[in-house]
Structure formats: structure tokens, C-alpha cells
Amino acid sequence: MLSLNHIEKSYRGTGGKVEALKGVDLEVSKGEFLAIMGKSGCGKSTVLNILGCMDGYDSGTYLIEEKDTKTLDRKGKALLRRQKFGFVFQAFHLLPELTVFQNAALPLAYKKLPKSKWRAVVLPLLERLDLAHLENRRPCELSGGEQQRTAIARSLANDPEVLLADEPTGNLDSENSERVMELLAGLRLAGRKTLVLVTHDVKIASYADRVVEMRDGRIV
Amino acid sequence: MSVKHIFLALLTVEDLHGYDLKQRYDSLLLHESELNFGQVYSTLNRLERDGFIALLGNPESEKKVYTITPLGRGELTHWLVSPGKESMVLYDELSYKLAAMDILSQKEFFQILQAYKKQLVKEMQLLTKKKLTLPQGHLGAKLLLDRGILKLEADISWTEKCLELLEKEGDAVC
Amino acid sequence: MLKPIYRFFLIAGMAMGVITGVFFLCSFQRQLADQTAAEEAKRAMAQSAVLYRTPKETPENTLLALNSMSLSECERAMEAIPKGWQYAPIAQRFRDTPVIKAEGLVLSDVEVLYSTPSFFPLRGMEFPEEEEEPAAGFCAVSQSFLEAHGWEQGTVPTLEIDGVPKKITAVFTVAQAASQTEFSLLSSDTSLLLVLPYEEAPAASTEVFYILLQKPEELSQTEFRAELSSIEETLNQKYGEGEILFRAQTGSDFEAALSPKATDATTFLGIVFLAFLGELLAGINLMSLASAGILENRRHFGIKLAAGASYGDLFREFLAELLALCAKGTLLGMAASAILVYYANRAVDDFLFLFNGYTVAASACVMVLVCLISSYLPFRQILKEEPAALLQKEPNT
Helix, strand or coil: CEEEEEEEEEEEECCEEEEEEEEEEEEECCCCEEEEECCCCCCHHHHHHHHCCCCCCCEEEEEECCEEHHHCCHHHHHHHHHHCEEEECCCCCCCCCCCHHHHHHHHHHHCCCCHHHHHHHHHHHHHHCCCHHHCCCCHHHCCHHHHHHHHHHHHHCCCCCEEEEECCCCCCCHHHHHHHHHHHHHHHHHCCCEEEEEECCHHHHCCCCEEEEEECCEEC | CCHHHHHHHHHHHCCEEHHHHHHHHHHHCCCCCCCCHHHHHHHHHHHHHHCCEEECCCCCCCCCEEEECHHHHHHHHHHHHCCCCCCCHHHCHHHHHHHHHCCCCHHHHHHHHHHHHHHHHHHHHHHHHHHHHCCCCCHHHHHHHHHHHHHHHHHHHHHHHHHHHHHHHHHHHC | CCCHHHHHHHHHHHHHHHHHHHHHHHHHHHHHHHHHHHHHHHHHHHCEEEEEEEECCCCCCCCCCCECECHHHHHHHHHCCCCCCCEEEEEEECCCCCCEEECCEEECCCEEEEECCCHHHHCCCCCCCCCCCHHHCCCEEEHHHHHHCCCCCCCCCEEEECCEEEECCEEECHHHHCCHHHHHHCCCCCCCEEEEEHHHCCCCCEEEEEEEEECCCCCCHHHHHHHHHHHHHHHHHHHCECCEEEEEEEHHHHHHHCCCCHHHHHHHHHHHHHHHHHHHHHHHHHHHHHHHHHHHCHHHHHHHHHCCCCHHHHHHHHHHHHHHHHHHHHHHHHHHHHHHHHHHHHHCCCCCCCCCHHHHHHHHHHHHHHHHHHHHHHHHHHHCCCHHHHHCCCCCC
């Protein structure tokens, strides 16, 4: 379903040109749970960003269901992000001025769904993630685990086909990490979604069906 | 393998039949290593001989139900509390493999370690999957799985260290 | 999205900018209005002329000097005027000004001019009504004369001028009676004007300041000027006393003879400069706060992009927030400037600020435009970057 073919990417760092990806080939099948494992700096986050159209690449091709992403303009990419992808980040990235409910409903605003319909979509998600009692709290009032679960709710708001998680347990303790991983694994199965997860922790990667290792900008 | 001590622990809960003991043992150890009836009865005989368990009721009756004796309880406690040969860190299977690998070339060693790591990761995936599908309440089983996972993690970390070192040395040589 | 302190400075800065802008617009409108009025007046004045006496050489930078004529001198001057022309002398008493009484009380501070009945048509006013006793002559007063003494239009009293009762036969506005220039040449600038028949002026104590002339319809402008020149020549030949000359000029030339009102121009330039400064500072304030807001919100933008927003959505959100704040600032500034303009008009006599619907509309348009620019220019930085870069504080790892 998602197909990376000899993707190369470099950027200008403080010391000169840095090659983040040196020819990455990766196939992600529909419905699979894939983990990309590697040390920090190996380029795994870059791969995830490219998959989610959050970043560009220098050369190679990226096909989404046989369609080349190079033909997409910015608006097209935004549409894809809205329809196909849900993101979960290590740092949660919640908007501090919004409540749990509003944060979870954020994608719905850009989908131009009328506000009256938001509750019907968001509330079941919050309940499933055991957050319903916190819906009017702000992120600063929540624990790390609760914040990440809010972020997961947000990633599911538009019912995307693909979930992309970048070190989702990186800022959590082991108990919360387990809980979040159980949730992700469960949600993914229930929704028949594709889940691509990036981590440096092999225990987290082991939740996946398939583990792929990256080292120094390449898949090994 | 302390099969007998598991039997003693099971008997502290209630008096059991040989068949029940086997069932419960297998279930506890997640069917990783199932006992055959020969093992079951030889273990029970030894336990009876040592006075740790006793036959209940009529020795002639078909159903042989066992019960734990005070001596048995003492033995169980003793075993639980004393540090035994938990894992012979330096001399397990892997250690033997390492000794063998010393003989092989560096390049082959590297490739084997990579394959080994992949295997370890696969095993961890299996254990994690088991943990996910574990029904609620089986604390013992969960802890067992966690232990396995953590041990695998340690081995994987070690493998990675080896690979790094080999790479560095390889660069130095080349 | 923007921090409270930024919001405060945005609103305050916007208000200040609006205040300076409004003042500029008001004064600009005033200038325009004055100009159009001046243009109209000029056109009218070209149809008329002034015959007066002045020293041969006037020192630079002094107002036109007017030498008055005695009544007899005036008679001689009027002889030089071609037949059929309409004219009227303007005279004042320099000694023993008439005593004016109304309802038994003596009125002070009243300026009395003496002229002939043709004064009224020359000044575009209607001829005063014929009295039952034509011998009584006309008595015209200024509107402000009545207002100052509290007499309504209908209850015009009978005045007693030097003991002789006189009914008020005509009312005019001060602007109709004489131009600003003429007023500056007369003895005072009072608005309480009384115009009485020329014949009633005692010869000994009365002086004629100038004679008003009207261009006959059949003459063209050039011909009119030519005639005026010949009147000048004739009089100077006959009666020129060396240093003092007769001058006959069209009303517009007469006005132009005076040095331009430098005060108005400097005030206006001053206001323009201050307005420019004010607008510049407000613009810088707005732009820098918008830039700071955008910079600090990079992460927010990245998060929203990940949630499915387009760059256009982000810009519209930011613009909406900025517009809302600027609208508040504009309203505040409008209210403040309305009050300030009112008090400024009360304080300053000769430079009125014109505050009306156009001022408000123009300010609103400028505000929206400035908002658009201030939000778009800094936003271009965001447009250059990919969403992933916005989410990170350091370059990709």
C-alpha cells in the first residue's frame, strides 16, 4: 500500500551537508503493524515523516496505493494527511490552550465538519481511551500517559487508514508505555488499520508484526 | 528443573489428583514444556518417598489424591527462599556458542551475530504477543513473560554492542 | 495563539496608529474642503474688483497697506468709473462712532460700515426691502449680531442710531459681507456688523477704505482687467500724489496680493509629518508583533498541519486573529480620535479638522490592508518550510 523506492534525503546541518537517508526501500502492506527500529540519528523519524507527507525527499519515489506523491501539491498533501494518516508523536504535541476534547477534535475542524457533529465522533474515542472524565481539562493538568492518550484520540478522529507513531512511548514510564502499546495494538486490530511505529526500544518494536532495522540512513 | 517444587506449591492450595497436577503445571508454564505422565508419577513417588506429600484416603482406591505434609511445606519454603543456581550467567548455551564462534572468522562471526539478533527480536515478538493475549489476572504468567522479554532485551543490547565493536575493529583493519 | 502581552500592544499600537491617521485624514479633508471653497470664492471674486489707494512701495513680507480716502476724494475716484458699472464704497467712521441703542441699552463692540444700496447686489445679497419710509434708509445687520444679543429672526427690534430710530431691513452672514482679507484690512474682525447708508455718514469723521466694483456682464475677463488698468492710469494721472497710488484689481488679484497664509501650510505639513511617523510606528509595531507571534507558534502550525490543515487554513486562522485584535484597536482609536478632534477644533481657531464618514471608512480600509500585509509577509517564512521542520526545534535527526 505504501511504497518507498530508493528514497534519498539530505539536509544542511551545522557542519555541512548531512545525508539522512541513503537509499531506503520499504514496502508497507495494508493492515500490517510495522516497527522501524534504530538508534537516534539513523533516519527512522525521517522515513516516518516522508510516509506521512510531513516532509519531502530529494530523490526516489514514494507511491501511495500506486499513486506517485510527486504529483501532489501542498493542498493534495494536506488532503492526504487529513484523510489517510493519523500521527502520534513522542512529545505528544497537544495545543496547550485547548481542552482534551478540543485537541482530540482538531482534525475535524480542518475537515470542515460542523461543530454539532463533533461530540458524536470524539466522545466514543475518549471513552475507549479512558479519557471521557477529563474532556474539559487542559494538557498541563494531565499526566504523560493521559496526554499521549489524548494525542492518540486526535490521531483517530478522522478514522485514518494509516497510523504513524514516532516514539510514542519515548516520554512515558514503563507502565504507561505498556498501556499505550496495548491500546495502539488493540485499536489498530479493531479498526483494521495499518500502523507504522518508529522506536529505539526493542521491547516497543516487538509489539509489531514485522520489525525492520535502520542504521545510518539505510535499512539493514 | 524443579517440577517437584511446583507440585508442592500446587498442593498447598488444595489436595489434588495426579492428573490435575499435570494439567495445572502445564497451564502455569504456559504449555511451554508439557509433562508426560511418566514424569508426573515418578515425581509424585519421589515426593511421597521423601515424606513431602501423602496419599489421602484409601490406598487401594482408583483415584490417588495427594496432600501436602508439614515437612513438604517446610521444603517448599526452604526452596523458595534459598538462592539457587538461577542462571549460570557465564555458562549457559550462549556462552558455549560464543566459545565456538571464537574459532570462526570475524566476517562470519558478524553475520551470525546479525542473524542471532534477528532471531532474538523474533522471539521477543512472540513473547510480547503472548503478553497481549494473556487474560486478566494471570500475574505470575505476566511476570514470567516480562522476565523473558527483559532478558531478551539484555541479550539484544549485548549483541548490538558486539556488532558495534566488530564494525569498529573491521574499519581499523580495512 | 498570541500571548496576552502581544495582544495588548497590538491593540494599543493599532489605536495610536488610527488616531494619527484620523487626524491626518481630517486635516486633509479640511484642506480639500478649504481649497474647493477657495476655488469657488476665487471664481466669484474674479467677477468683482477693488479700487483702493496704497503706497507705491510696500516693504516685503508686510500685509497690503490700505490708504483711506476722504469722502470727497472718494467722489473724484468714483468719477473715473465707467458709466453703467455697479459700484459701492465701503466706509467707516474713524472718530465718534455712532451710538447704537436697542431696547434702551447701549450696544458696544459693533462694527459699523457705510455703503450704498448697490453693496448688496455686489455682494450677492438681495436688495433690502423697501421701507414705508424710504427716507429712513436701509439698515442691515449680520446674523451673529442678532444671535449675540439673543434676538430671534422674527423679533427684530428697532435700533436707535445716534438717537434716530431705525428698523432692521436686512440680515446677512458675515462671510457674505466681506472676505477674510477685507476684514483684516478693516479695523477689527468682529462679526457684529451693521451696514448703514453711505449718505448718513458724517463727512468729517468718515473715511472710505475701498470701492467695490462689479464686472459688467458684457465684458470678458481680459476686457475687465484692461478697463481696471485704464481706471488706475486715469486716476493716478489726475490725482496721484507721488507716493500714494490708486490701484484697481480684481478680487482674486487683490487676495493674491497678500502673502499666502503661511500658518496653514506649516500646520498641515506638521500634521503630515506626525501622521507619517505615527503610521510608521504603528506599522512597525504590528509587523514585529505579528512576526514574533508567528515565530513562537511554529510548533502550533506543525501540529495543525499534521492534523490535516492546509497552509491556507493556517494563514486564514492567523489573519482572523490579527484582524479581530486590530478591529478592537481601530474602534478604540476611532473613539479616542473623535474626542480628540472635537477638543482640538475647540482649541485651534483657524484649522478645523473634518471628521466624517469618509474618515471612518478610509481608516477601516487602511487597517484591513495593513493587517493583510503584516500577517502575510512574516508568514512567508512558514510557507517555505515542511510540516516536519516546524515541529522540531532543531534540524532533523
